[in-house]
Amino acid sequence: MAEPLSPEAADAYDPNPPESELEAHLPTKRMVVNLGPSHPAMHGTVRMKVELEGETIIRADPEIGFLHRGFQKSCENVTWTQCLPYTDRLNYVSALMNNFGFLSAVEKLIGIDIPERAKYIRVIGSELHRIADHLTCVGAIGLELGGFSAFLYGIEARELIVDRITELTGARLTTSFGRVGGLERDLPEGWVAKVLKTLDKVETLASEVDALLTRNRIFVDRMKGTGVITALDAMDFGFTGPCLRACGINYDVRKAHPYWVYDQLNFDVPIGENGDNFDRYLMRIEEIKQSHRIVRQALQQIPEGPVILNDWRIALPPKSEVYGTIEGVMAHFKLIMEGIHVPAGELYHSTEAANGELGWYLVSDGGGRPYKVHVRPPGFAILSGIARMVEGRMLADLIPTFDTINMIGGEVEQ
């Protein structure tokens, strides 16, 4: 058997290979294949360097950074409020959860409590986006395993949710919704009824996806027993969210450290047992249903009241005050020009985003701009475990595995 080729040597392209290299020898060499950075199965732009022996993966090495934007450094140059649009671009499939997670962390650093109604709206927005995120993930799994119909159903349902989100925030994708201290605007008129109707439709479509995939023989064969990771390994890698729960670990930030109003809502956290692709898929299917429960409860319970704090050191004054009184224009000017003066200090705060624990480590020096913004994206830890999940398995298993970990370039590469 020929000497295994080192990845470096394999990378080096020789335009005039010696005659012997062109001959096909049966005892195969190891081959290094680039999956990505622009490959339809590589969401975002991640490059996977895969070393193959035949069809068996010997080594898998994800190379990230194609979507690096300097998120953390950019945040240091703008006011706390101006960080918000940057957070949209983290997990762009469910931007609201990034927005609200960041705002919650800043609010905790200041030490303020936001109005009850704002908390409910944050829960509703987050759970709608969780449904959208999971639908995208599940649809994409179907798509990449050859089941295009499931993808279409999933995306049709997601589109309905995106429409509601657009009505709420004014943007399809880059929501930039919410402000420190609450939300900049209340629910639009008639929105609640529309959401309830949407939920019905989404439920039907999601169950279509479920029916198309969950008992589909081809799908199950590709998913069951592939991409396995043990609970211990998953914890060591720092897995959170559906990928951790698929291994049988019961950890959900919403239950472990309830924030907003999650402790006043009834919902279950699905737990898997095998830690394989199929369980990760099932987690998402079940979480979609649980999110439906949460949104319906929240829409029922949501109280009337203000959606943002009435403190001009934190929230912008109403426009009538800004245009009509010197007090308002001064508060507005100072908040816009200097930002919210967050007391000096540091903190870690996390929320449960679609893919797991979205953590924020913030440092303030007491000025209007962050001294440091570090984000712990759930996808980063999970992506680091992909080699463990696919090494020694077939190349074909990489595709569903990469699907079910649902790596989002925006948050992993920041």
Next chain:
Amino acid sequence: MSPPPAKAPPKHQGFVTCTIDGAEVIARPGTNMIEAAKHVGVEIPYYCYHPRLTIAANCRMCLVEVSNSPKLVPACQTPLSEGLAVKTNTPVVKESHRSVMEFLLLNHPVDCAICDQAGECKLQDYYMQHDFRPSRLDDRKLLRNKRKVLGPLVVLDQERCILCTRCVRFMDEVAKEPQLGVFERGSQERIDIFPGSSLDSNYSGNTVDICPVGALLNRDFRFRARAWFLSTSPSICTGCSRGCNTFIDFFGQETYRYRPRENEEINKSWLCDQGRLSYKYLNRDRVLVPTLGRGQDAQETSAAEAANWASQKLKPLANTPELAVLASPVASNEDLIACLSFVKQILGVSRIHAGGRPAGEADHYLMTADKNPNRRGLEWIANGLGLELKPFEDLVSAIEAGSVKALYAIGAELPAHPPGFEASLKRLEVVVVQAINQGMLSAYADLVLPASPHSEDEGSFTNVDGFIQRFRPAYPTRGGSQPHWKWSADLARAAGLAWTASSAREVFREGAKQIPQFASYDWDASAPPAHLRPGGGPLPAAADGRPPGYREWGTPRVRGI
């Protein structure tokens, strides 16, 4: 009746010991409470108090709680006494801050959007720190004169005024020209000039600086820039030989204003109007490219070609009396050290002539008659290098007599324009001028080399009293201009001499060895701290240190900034 109890001896002999917010303060008797509080990190807000003016105690913003009074007392006016406990953050004091702010803002117009002071306004700062409540006014605000022109440099918006009387006290006590007063009483009270007079003091601009709000405005600066777009660099005023310390406020590569920087020995906190307006030559009529040829024939050329041409033309005249050198005391110490070393070593000149701006009037306080910032430095450097320093008139008569054929001018400023001087300039065979601005000398020069003023490089000036003062660069050199010292290095290199100095700092370090007055001057340690930028605006410099608004290709021509 028993006698009052004997006073306890002070805790520290000769000092007053008291506590401010629990922190012990040991101060000299007579120390102002606001200043004492600053030393223990306690900020007491104030409007009318100014460390260099008498106490008025009329703004009521600095009210604090003290142990020997049942009522709140103004911190600016209350003497520190032994054992006094001062509290500045109790609920009563906080409520007092809020109430005072509310009163001050009661009749304040909604002007931030059009007010020059926005961004450096104490009303905005204190409102956000101490009040942050909505307005409770349900009536109309009082209307007053919004644009009362007080004098050539100052305009007053009486609606914005909070009647702290800083400006009135400044004119009385510092400028000693009482031109402002408080007229009427109660809600009709206003600052104004006395009938028939105008605020034409040479120190009127300082009233704008000390105005804590946007009431007094500089007519030269008004509506030209927003404060938060400006960056700030510590510098020295070049308007006269006093060397007042300034901040240069700039955007991109344009200077927008000078503000006084504190210096106890020279200008305290003040700046005269003439100096304040002297920044304009930094922006206007600048020479920005080297040009070769006289008058209509002038052609742009490259720096390297220009240096070669100059050295070719000047070298043959070296060591002859036919080559005259004119040195301007507008140039910095470093510029003069480098250029005069060059003329002495390479051109073999033993006698130079002093150029510079013509003398003007002096006034009763800061302004001197000599309008050049560095005459003392020129004298010291010429002396240290062994050069004879002659007056300008000698040069004029030598040129007229025809004994001079070539002129090398370091700085194009001329102290006088004697009749017939133009014609005699035309007769010269070679005129090489390093000029900051277009002028008569550059018009008749064969070679004009664009020079950078003090705003574009670091260096030092020696003022009339012999204080050597460092300044920092505000922005990169404009166009193709470079500092005088760099031109002399280029000329020396073109003449075939190895020239090692590559910065003003190195020039000074080399040159200071020969100039006794400079020998003990610590050039690095004397630099004003660059991070000291009060009111420099909330925009930080970019990560690479470039000021906000800096463009490689020059200042964008945007209306309004």
